[in-house]
Amino acid sequence: MRVLGVDPGLTRCGVGVVEGVAGRPLTMVGVGVVRTPTDAELGHRLVAIEQGIETWLDEHRPEYVAVERVFSQHNVRTVMGTAQASAVAMLCAARRGIPVALHTPSEVKAAVTGSGRADKAQVGAMVTRLLRLAAPPRPADAADALALAICHIWRAPAQNRLQQAVALHTSKGRTG
Amino acid sequence: MRVLGVDPGLTRCGVGVVEGVAGRPLTMVGVGVVRTPTDAELGHRLVAIEQGIETWLDEHRPEYVAVERVFSQHNVRTVMGTAQASAVAMLCAARRGIPVALHTPSEVKAAVTGSGRADKAQVGAMVTRLLRLAAPPRPADAADALALAICHIWRAPAQNRLQQAVALHTSKGRTG
Numbered sequence: 001m002r003v004l005g006v007d008p009g010l011t012r013c014g015v016g017v018v019e020g021v022a023g024r025p026l027t028m029v030g031v032g033v034v035r036t037p038t039d040a041e042l043g044h045r046l047v048a049i050e051q052g053i054e055t056w057l058d059e060h061r062p063e064y065v066a067v068e069r070v071f072s073q074h075n076v077r078t079v080m081g082t083a084q085a086s087a088v089a090m091l092c093a094a095r096r097g098i099p100v101a102l103h104t105p106s107e108v109k110a111a112v113t114g115s116g117r118a119d120k121a122q123v124g125a126m127v128t129r130l131l132r133l134a135a136p137p138r139p140a141d142a143a144d145a146l147a148l149a150i151c152h153i154w155r156a157p158a159q160n161r162l163q164q165a166v167a168l169h170t171s172k173g174r175t176g
Numbered sequence: 177m178r179v180l181g182v183d184p185g186l187t188r189c190g191v192g193v194v195e196g197v198a199g200r201p202l203t204m205v206g207v208g209v210v211r212t213p214t215d216a217e218l219g220h221r222l223v224a225i226e227q228g229i230e231t232w233l234d235e236h237r238p239e240y241v242a243v244e245r246v247f248s249q250h251n252v253r254t255v256m257g258t259a260q261a262s263a264v265a266m267l268c269a270a271r272r273g274i275p276v277a278l279h280t281p282s283e284v285k286a287a288v289t290g291s292g293r294a295d296k297a298q299v300g301a302m303v304t305r306l307l308r309l310a311a312p313p314r315p316a317d318a319a320d321a322l323a324l325a326i327c328h329i330w331r332a333p334a335q336n337r338l339q340q341a342v343a344l345h346t347s348k349g350r351t352g
Contacts, residue, residue, distance in 0.1 A: 003230070041270070041279070043266040043270025046267040047267060047270045050267060080246060080259050084258050087222055087259070088263060088264075090260075091222040092224060094217070094222060095221055095223050095226075100217065112270040
């Protein structure tokens with residue numbers, strides 16, 4: 001399973017590709033950051049993010065895209081930009097028929113560190129260990145994108161079983 | 177000046193095209209709503225909005241796109257979807273090199289009714305009058321999209337003068 005994780009942001013959009021299956025060692029395929037200038041117009045920044053994500057999809061051909069689920073309880077200005085950047089990432093994936101999964105920050109932290117309240121350093125340290133890297137990926141947005149991809153690989157089997165159960169139940173309800 | 181107004185939303189995205197200049201009677205060129213099913217996956221809904229906006233841009237070739245500026249002080253769930261739908265509209269316009277303008281709901285209300293706190297009915301009534309329509313456009317999202325386009329046509333001269341002044345000041349600063 002090859003997953004592109006996206007930590008959405010207008011100024012820095014973390015992207016990381018991880019390959020593997022739950023219960024086996026994971027491999028980092030690529031990591032980086034799509035940046036847009038803070039003084040550019042919003043529309044142009046969204047176009048730059050689209051081009052960046054498209055390049056990552058072209059180069060790495062992920063089977064799944066995992067995007068951080070955005071909540072609005074944080075800083076108002078930041079959260080709008082995050083929601084807009086995440087929309088572009090989801091759009092790029094869905095347009096290609098790539099399934100998009102959303103994971104909350106605490107789900108991601110819990111997946112890689114065991115605690116939903118882990119700090120950035122702890123997430124970075126675990127990503128480094130789990131992917132057997134020489135050093136934590138920088139900036140933190142890049143590490144978070146890898147953590148999202150890892151989270152998706154580990155959570156996916158349970159999610160898929162749940163989706164299958166729901167689909168089965170729904171089809172039974174329709175035929176019964 | 178031909179303007180496409182977009183009242184962003186995931187379930188109903190209002191779109192309206194108005195032609196005219198400030199100080200002259202305005203003409204409605206088209207009005208409608210891009211809808212996406214509430215039970216569809218978020219990525220697919222964003223793709224549907226993209227296709228809808230693209231169709232409107234293809235058919236009406238606006239010179240400007242005016243989008244409602246989203247704030248996050250309202251309902252959390254709604255505002256995220258609104259921010260994401262607005263990102264898609266801005267992306268579609270910017271990709272074609274069409275300038276995107278953002279206007280706040282109170283700017284739009286003040287432009288068409290004289291009061292930034294006017295209600296939906298008042299906005300609908302003034303849109304109907306200003307565009308000499310037989311009846312208020314339905315649903316309200318469609319009327320709001322037309323109001324955005326009208327607001328842009330009326331505010332644009334001032335905004336353009338401001339942009340020119342800023343550009344002049346900046347270039348003077350650089351050369352001086």
